[in-house]
Amino acid sequence: MARRTTFDFVIAANRLPVDRVVGPDGEVEWHRSPGGLVTAMDSVMRGRDGAWVGWAGDTGDAPEPFDEAGMWLHPVPVSAEEVEQYYEGFSNDTLWPIYHDVIVPARFRRVWWQAYERVNRRFAEAIAEVAAKGAVVWVHDYQLQLVPAMVRELRPDVRIGWFDHIPFPPVELFAQLPWRQQLLTGLLGADYLGFQRQADAQNFVRACRQHLGASTKGETVTLPSDEGRPQRTVRASAVPISVDFEGLDALARTPEVQERAAEIRASLGSPKTLLLGVDRLDYTKGIRHRLKAYEELLADGRLSTPDVTFVQVATPSRERVEAYKQLRTEVETTVGRINGNHGAIGSPAVHYLHQSYPREEMAALFLAADVMLVTPLRDGMNLVAKEYVTCRHDNGGALVLSEFTGAWHELHQAFVCNPHDIEGLKQTILRAIGTEAKDKERLMRALRRRVADHDVRVWADRFLANLEAAPERPERRRDA
Numbered sequence: 001m002a003r004r005t006t007f008d009f010v011i012a013a014n015r016l017p018v019d020r021v022v023g024p025d026g027e028v029e030w031h032r033s034p035g036g037l038v039t040a041m042d043s044v045m046r047g048r049d050g051a052w053v054g055w056a057g058d059t060g061d062a063p064e065p066f067d068e069a070g071m072w073l074h075p076v077p078v079s080a081e082e083v084e085q086y087y088e089g090f091s092n093d094t095l096w097p098i099y100h101d102v103i104v105p106a107r108f109r110r111v112w113w114q115a116y117e118r119v120n121r122r123f124a125e126a127i128a129e130v131a132a133k134g135a136v137v138w139v140h141d142y143q144l145q146l147v148p149a150m151v152r153e154l155r156p157d158v159r160i161g162w163f164d165h166i167p168f169p170p171v172e173l174f175a176q177l178p179w180r181q182q183l184l185t186g187l188l189g190a191d192y193l194g195f196q197r198q199a200d201a202q203n204f205v206r207a208c209r210q211h212l213g214a215s216t217k218g219e220t221v222t223l224p225s226d227e228g229r230p231q232r233t234v235r236a237s238a239v240p241i242s243v244d245f246e247g248l249d250a251l252a253r254t255p256e257v258q259e260r261a262a263e264i265r266a267s268l269g270s271p272k273t274l275l276l277g278v279d280r281l282d283y284t285k286g287i288r289h290r291l292k293a294y295e296e297l298l299a300d301g302r303l304s305t306p307d308v309t310f311v312q313v314a315t316p317s318r319e320r321v322e323a324y325k326q327l328r329t330e331v332e333t334t335v336g337r338i339n340g341n342h343g344a345i346g347s348p349a350v351h352y353l354h355q356s357y358p359r360e361e362m363a364a365l366f367l368a369a370d371v372m373l374v375t376p377l378r379d380g381m382n383l384v385a386k387e388y389v390t391c392r393h394d395n396g397g398a399l400v401l402s403e404f405t406g407a408w409h410e411l412h413q414a415f416v417c418n419p420h421d422i423e424g425l426k427q428t429i430l431r432a433i434g435t436e437a438k439d440k441e442r443l444m445r446a447l448r449r450r451v452a453d454h455d456v457r458v459w460a461d462r463f464l465a466n467l468e469a470a471p472e473r474p475e476r477r478r479d480a
């Protein structure tokens, strides 16, 4: 099938929205990945002439571009060494810790930076190849911060937006990065930059003032004219991401999910209180703090099995990065100790699941849990908190939410906690368990209203409207 080779709307993210699956007879199939970004982009892509540029997940040569689910997918090749250096190294062992309050120390390696630059350039070249004249280009996340300026260099005619899924660090932490100026200059190639919270956008603007000497006013950064290029103004503001409320709410209402939720409770011995945690196994998520609080509540006798049980789903993540290996060992040692001291035959105190599950199972778990524990030390947004609320069409359950998540800035009816304050966290968990059902219902109703009114479509529409309304670029004016 002949296909147009350029597109009016181009998305770029580290990963393509599909996973390669090899069937029983060796045939290759592409399955949509379950992530929130994919669902979000579905509604944006619908009715548009769209392409998605990203890594297909295997190292070495990339497959030829192909059509999948109404989208043109353009794979970018990444070698095994680049996975180590650009992805595991610079993205996840340098940027991720710096952007999450240095919960673990960041590691700086010059070869990682070089690979990051090289892979970002490859992404920019692929975007320049598929973008039609005047196209809208939406770049995602911290792995691709150099892409906006690289695309602008190659294609001054396109409109470029970038969205930061993770926090943007305070200027004192950002300052540690040996490549801070290059990163800021890379981002400033965009016309519009979207962040999860206002504080993230402000951190970015402040970093531009301090490290580039740029002039800033409110949400804008103005770059002086340079080498014949006219002055440009870039806007940075908050557009908090959300979930597909309608789709997930409908899933949680299906008889299959409701029956499965009841089955989960029964198979756990029908506890009076089921506590739940669902996270990628990441040190930012506060899993250790949560376990410590729970262990102390059991030791103090303020909670006891089998009345209470705790299910922790810890989805495998970044398993080759040292800090993640260490975290896994610590979490598994702690879970073993808690179960050794407080479990009984047939009723462990913690059900720890280092696995990933289908969407239906996640919805059933959310529906089954009395208290959802979302206790990150730092998190851009945290979609799990919004997903939990979305699944509770019965207005049941209670959400314990860390003040260090983006979600807290919207979900004010949650039981707020500071996960560093173990005593406070224990009190909050007890309060979430002990609050009267009718009061919890009132809180849950308000939380659901907030997420329903600010779903993922609202997020995408707001981002694109801001990109459209971004300060007009002089290049465009000259062309017109």
Ligand code: GDG
Pocket (backbone or CB within 6 Å): 034, 035, 036, 165, 166, 241, 278, 279, 280, 315, 355, 356, 357, 358, 359, 362, 379, 380, 381, 382, 383, 384, 385, 387
């Ligand atoms: C980054 C930012 C920001 C998890 N385990 C399974 C599974 N999940 C799904 C959850 C949720 C998603 O993965 C995780 O999203 P979070 O927002 O909680 O966290 P990050 O992965 O760190 O995401 C974050 C987000 O980007 C979006 O901008 O909110 O702050 O760090 O959707 O449900 N899904 C399935 N099985 C699992 O086992 N199906």
